[in-house]
Amino acid sequence: MNQGLQNLETTSFYIMLMAYTLSMLFYWAWIGTKKDLMGRFATYLTIVGLLANTAAIILRMIIAGRPPLSNSYEFLLTFVWGITSVYLFVEFRYKLKALGAFVMPVCFMILMFIIMSMGAEERIAQSIPPALKSKWITFHVVTAMFSYGAFAISFGLGIMYLLKFSRETNGKTAKSQEAGIISRFPELETIDELSYKVIGFAFPLLTLCIITGAIWANYAWGTYWSWDPKETWSLITWIIYAAYLHARLMYGWKGKRAAWMTIFGFAAVLFTFFGVNYFLPGLHSYAVSQNLIIV
Amino acid sequence: MKEYHEGIVEDIWRFFSSMKLGLILLGLVALVAGIGTVFPQINLDPQGAKAVSKLWQTLGFTNIYGSTLFRLLMGLLCINLIVCSIQRFQGIYNQTFALKPPESITSVLNKVQAKLKGESGTLRSSIETLLQQSGFKVISREIDNGWSFIAIKRRLGNWGSLISHISFVVLVIGAILGTTLGFKGFMMTGAGTTVPLSSINLSKGTVKQDFDVHIYSAEDRFLENGDRDNWYTDMAIIQNGQEVIRQTISVNHPLTYQGVTFYQASFANGARLTVDLKDQKIPVVLQDHGGNYFQAPGTDLYLIAAAIKSDPQEPIMLYQVYRGTGVEPVQKGQINLGQTIDVQGEYKLTLEGNVGFTGLQVKQDPGVTVIWLGCALLLLGLILSFYWRTVVVSGVFKSGQDSIGELTIGARAGKVTGGLQQEFDRLIQGIQSKREGAL
Numbered sequence: 001m002n003q004g005l006q007n008l009e010t011t012s013f014y015i016m017l018m019a020y021t022l023s024m025l026f027y028w029a030w031i032g033t034k035k036d037l038m039g040r041f042a043t044y045l046t047i048v049g050l051l052a053n054t055a056a057i058i059l060r061m062i063i064a065g066r067p068p069l070s071n072s073y074e075f076l077l078t079f080v081w082g083i084t085s086v087y088l089f090v091e092f093r094y095k096l097k098a099l100g101a102f103v104m105p106v107c108f109m110i111l112m113f114i115i116m117s118m119g120a121e122e123r124i125a126q127s128i129p130p131a132l133k134s135k136w137i138t139f140h141v142v143t144a145m146f147s148y149g150a151f152a153i154s155f156g157l158g159i160m161y162l163l164k165f166s167r168e169t170n171g172k173t174a175k176s177q178e179a180g181i182i183s184r185f186p187e188l189e190t191i192d193e194l195s196y197k198v199i200g201f202a203f204p205l206l207t208l209c210i211i212t213g214a215i216w217a218n219y220a221w222g223t224y225w226s227w228d229p230k231e232t233w234s235l236i237t238w239i240i241y242a243a244y245l246h247a248r249l250m251y252g253w254k255g256k257r258a259a260w261m262t263i264f265g266f267a268a269v270l271f272t273f274f275g276v277n278y279f280l281p282g283l284h285s286y287a288v289s290q291n292l293i294i295v
Numbered sequence: 296m297k298e299y300h301e302g303i304v305e306d307i308w309r310f311f312s313s314m315k316l317g318l319i320l321l322g323l324v325a326l327v328a329g330i331g332t333v334f335p336q337i338n339l340d341p342q343g344a345k346a347v348s349k350l351w352q353t354l355g356f357t358n359i360y361g362s363t364l365f366r367l368l369m370g371l372l373c374i375n376l377i378v379c380s381i382q383r384f385q386g387i388y389n390q391t392f393a394l395k396p397p398e399s400i401t402s403v404l405n406k407v408q409a410k411l412k413g414e415s416g417t418l419r420s421s422i423e424t425l426l427q428q429s430g431f432k433v434i435s436r437e438i439d440n441g442w443s444f445i446a447i448k449r450r451l452g453n454w455g456s457l458i459s460h461i462s463f464v465v466l467v468i469g470a471i472l473g474t475t476l477g478f479k480g481f482m483m484t485g486a487g488t489t490v491p492l493s494s495i496n497l498s499k500g501t502v503k504q505d506f507d508v509h510i511y512s513a514e515d516r517f518l519e520n521g522d523r524d525n526w527y528t529d530m531a532i533i534q535n536g537q538e539v540i541r542q543t544i545s546v547n548h549p550l551t552y553q554g555v556t557f558y559q560a561s562f563a564n565g566a567r568l569t570v571d572l573k574d575q576k577i578p579v580v581l582q583d584h585g586g587n588y589f590q591a592p593g594t595d596l597y598l599i600a601a602a603i604k605s606d607p608q609e610p611i612m613l614y615q616v617y618r619g620t621g622v623e624p625v626q627k628g629q630i631n632l633g634q635t636i637d638v639q640g641e642y643k644l645t646l647e648g649n650v651g652f653t654g655l656q657v658k659q660d661p662g663v664t665v666i667w668l669g670c671a672l673l674l675l676g677l678i679l680s681f682y683w684r685t686v687v688v689s690g691v692f693k694s695g696q697d698s699i700g701e702l703t704i705g706a707r708a709g710k711v712t713g714g715l716q717q718e719f720d721r722l723i724q725g726i727q728s729k730r731e732g733a734l
Contacts, residue, residue, distance in 0.1 A: 127520075127522030127523065128522075129523065129546075130523065130524075130525040130526060130545065130546035130547065130559075131546050131547065133525065133546070133547060134547040200681040201681070203677065203681065204674065204677040204678055204681055204682070207673060207674060207677055208674060211670045211673070211674065214666075214670070215667075215670075216547075218663065219547045219548075219549065219558075220546060220547050220558070221558060221560070221656065222479075222549065222556060222558040222560075222656040222657075222658045223479075223658075224663065224666055225470075226338065226339065227328075227331065227336060227338070227339070227360045228339055229332040232328050232329070232331060232332050233329075233332060235325075235328060236325045236328060236329055239321050239322075239324065239325040240325070242321065243318055243321055243322065246314065246317070246318055246321075247318065250314045251314075276332070280332055280333075
């Protein structure tokens with residue numbers, strides 16, 4: 001039965017990969033050609049991808065008998081799910097299809113990272129060390145999933161803002177703008193406000209993510225904060241978004257500067273996940289603890 | 296002279312009440328914290344930290360989070376947050392609980408604004424009814440040639456920012472309490488042994504509690520599929536010779552007694568032996584890979600378990616015996632279950648079976664409750680700020696002939712206009728339809 005489920009999970013993964021890849025291409029085609037059919041296909045494919053993504057996560061849960069939150073592959077799977085679900089909400093709620101052209105590439109790149117850097121043995125369900133057997137890790141990773149997903153959306157909005165801003169300040173005429181890709185973007189102020197709203201939604205979740213991580217660490221290792229690189233970089237990410245909110249609310253930092261901060265913030269999100277795992281692994285205390293467990 | 300001092304105090308107050316200072320300090324904290332992730336830190340990687348160049352060590356780069364600079368930054372940030380909070384308290388209180396209806400059109404909130412024409416009484420009752428139905432608290436007053444009102448909804452949202460700023464100070468207080476008043480230690484103990492709490496290896500603080508820890512058993516359990524389940528320690532607290540509490544702990548399920556928490560941290564295999572020394576039977580437990588040693592009383596012989604085969608049916612131990620400070624073993628060999636060997640003619644040694652060694656992290660942190668309080672306040676503050684946004688609506692009606700006049704109505708909600716505009720438009724539509732209904 002397990003082999004059958006594993007095959008089904010693998011199939012779901014590849015359907016998701018194809019659907020997300022095609023949706024990205026269709027979003028690009030839509031903003032390029034303005035053909036509504038392209039846009040509809042893009043949205044449908046994103047929905048198909050999300051369904052396959054959900055199926056892959058549920059199947060992994062059944063196979064492993066635990067939440068799928070215990071290794072890089074599983075977290076990236078849920079990260080992509082978080083980005084896509086928040087994106088689809090934004091697309092339907094705010095009628096912002098053009099955002100897909102900037103958000104879906106993030107999902108595509110994460111999936112390419114899985115394909116290119118993780119062998120089959122890294123993707124199968126593995127046993128987890130005792131420290132990871134905690135309900136707090138579920139809360140921790142679920143909050144990370146939604147907050148990181150929402151930050152990816154704000155990143156996409158930041159790129160859109162800068163492209164539109166650049167086009168407008170380069171003195172292009174209104175007519176040529178309308179003919180171009182940028183004409184599919186909402187007004188600058190709308191993008192800016194939406195970006196703020198998305199960060200306003202994600203920031204408390206990031207805080208909750210850090211707090212649940214601290215509670216988990218306290219139960220598992222008797223220390224709620226040990227300044228390991230993962231913790232420290234999540235704090236740095238938190239500080240960047242806190243600075244964004246303060247600068248915006250107190251000093252009216254909107255527009256271009258705010259857009260750059262959303263990009264900078266998402267870069268910190270990516271570094272917290274990828275950078276710490278791949279550039280600073282020797283210093284990551286959790287990795288040290290893992291060794292202790294294994295040895 | 297007095298004026299001079301007052302001037303200095305004011306300058307200092309102004310300096311610390313600056314939001315710009317707070318942002319700069321946050322940036323510096325992030326920068327210093329980021330640098331700390333590049334250098335191995337002494338608390339996480341002592342070997343790596345020692346391997347770093349002496350210059351960096353001397354400059355404190357390998358203990359950056361315990362450095363004076365980092366503590367100074369955190370201290371300044373706390374002062375900044377406290378001063379900002381005190382400064383803003385009165386304003387927030389007034390905006391929440393001491394709202395006054397505007398006296399003139401120029402005082403009407405202007406984040407979003409609209410004008411409505413109509414009969415005074417109808418307009419007033421429509422607005423007040425609608426606002427109250429929408430959850431607003433309405434305060435109105437009479438003014439020259441008309442009336443004015445102010446209404447507030449989700450008033451606690453105003454406090455979100457202040458609460459989240461204060462929470463940071465609470466978190467720092469919690470951390471200071473934990474650092475200054477608590478202790479942290481580690482014990483590696485075999486099943487069947489009793490250890491006084493005061494004898495554990497401490498890495499921080501001192502132990503004030505006076506009780507013993509008895510380990511009944513330590514197990515490394517596996518699931519049917521061969522995966523590790525967890526490490527389990529059946530342990531008891533002994534106080535004044537009485538067992539006061541007994542509990543099985545595992546990773547993620549610690550035991551707390553008198554503020555001291557025992558966390559399951561690691562596990563090691565061990566061997567249970569009996570030493571027969573001049574007809575005196577001494578029970579001994581030895582940890583695998585020389586984790587501990589046994590010195591027979593009255594001898595200078597040190598016995599260690601170099602390796603243990605932990606098969607419960609057929610345990611085997613490779614042992615080594617050292618004399619005094621000698622670096623080469625004077626005797627070594629293998630001992631099987633139930634087998635008795637002679638050790639240097641001084642005593643007899645029998646292998647009785649396997650035993651588990653449990654590694655327990657032991658910690659007393661009086662600040663941890665304060666930390667959770669700080670976390671709860673932080674979350675509360677952020678939820679109030681972002682998900683419970685206060686909305687304030689105000690308006691002034693100026694009457695013309697026959698009570699017909701114009702109402703200037705405006706609203707604000709934090710610093711955002713997007714969502715507010717929609718909410719405001721709905722409100723205006725509601726007023727108009729209510730007024731039409733009244734007519």
